[in-house]
Amino acid sequence: MSETQSNPEHDTHEMFQQRWSPRAFDADKPVSKQDLHRCLEAARWAPSCFGDEPWRFIVCHKEENEAMWQKLLSCLAPKNQEWAQHAPVLLVACTHTVFSHNGQGNRWAEYDTGAASVSLCLQAAAIGLVTHQMGGFDADAVRATFHIPEDVKPMAAIALGYRGKTEHLDEGFQAIEKAERKRKNLADITFFKGWDV
Ligand SMILES: Cc1cc2nc3c(=O)[nH]c(=O)nc-3n(C[C@H](O)[C@H](O)[C@H](O)COP(=O)(O)O)c2cc1C
Numbered sequence: 001m002s003e004t005q006s007n008p009e010h011d012t013h014e015m016f017q018q019r020w021s022p023r024a025f026d027a028d029k030p031v032s033k034q035d036l037h038r039c040l041e042a043a044r045w046a047p048s049c050f051g052d053e054p055w056r057f058i059v060c061h062k063e064e065n066e067a068m069w070q071k072l073l074s075c076l077a078p079k080n081q082e083w084a085q086h087a088p089v090l091l092v093a094c095t096h097t098v099f100s101h102n103g104q105g106n107r108w109a110e111y112d113t114g115a116a117s118v119s120l121c122l123q124a125a126a127i128g129l130v131t132h133q134m135g136g137f138d139a140d141a142v143r144a145t146f147h148i149p150e151d152v153k154p155m156a157a158i159a160l161g162y163r164g165k166t167e168h169l170d171e172g173f174q175a176i177e178k179a180e181r182k183r184k185n186l187a188d189i190t191f192f193k194g195w196d197v
Pocket of ligand 1: 135
């Protein structure tokens with residue numbers, strides 16, 4: 001059970017309970033290449049519209065290529081950099097915005113890339129890693145730094161690593177880290193008889 005999940009209404013698979021988005025990462029505990037690849041493999045097997053697999057991941061593994069990792073870190077919003085600097089792996093989930101089979105716009109590409117990203121996060125949780133996705137980054141800087149083509153859109157950065165000590169965060173982040181994780185009620189997000197009936 002996640003230490004912060006506060007209002008579960010039903011039992012779920014353990015990995016859903018283990019996945020959450022901490023900010024405390026252990027900078028001294030590297031992620032093995034094998035574990036990183038297991039997470040990427042989970043993303044690879046996500047479902048996608050037309051089987052187009054529009055997701056692409058820029059992977060910055062500090063142990064392997066610190067300069068590249070540093071470049072991505074510097075593209076994150078300053079507030080995110082404060083804690084993400086301790087994550088041994090930083091990624092950017094990108095999406096191809098057009099279908100490969102006909103070059104037409106793929107309006108499901110972002111949906112599919114979100115599915116692939118959460119698959120990565122759940123696999124990470126299942127093997128004892130933690131992830132934290134971020135919309136707070138400079139997409140233009142990421143595009144320029146990593147030479148991302150025009151028809152590919154950087155969607156979210158993801159920090160991956162081992163959980164660190166909450167006490168190492170500043171007070172503000174500690175408070176967020178310790179706050180209860182709440183969700184809307186199931187009844188408020190599901191419609192069994194039509195919208196709002
Ligand atoms: C697309 C996306 C963008 C996010 N952007 C940020 C961000 O820039 N900074 C941050 O600290 N958390 C960010 N988060 C994390 C969310 O705040 C977090 O997932 C949400 O509060 C739910 O918490 P949980 O993941 O622990 O269940 C983002 C999450 C997603 C999915």
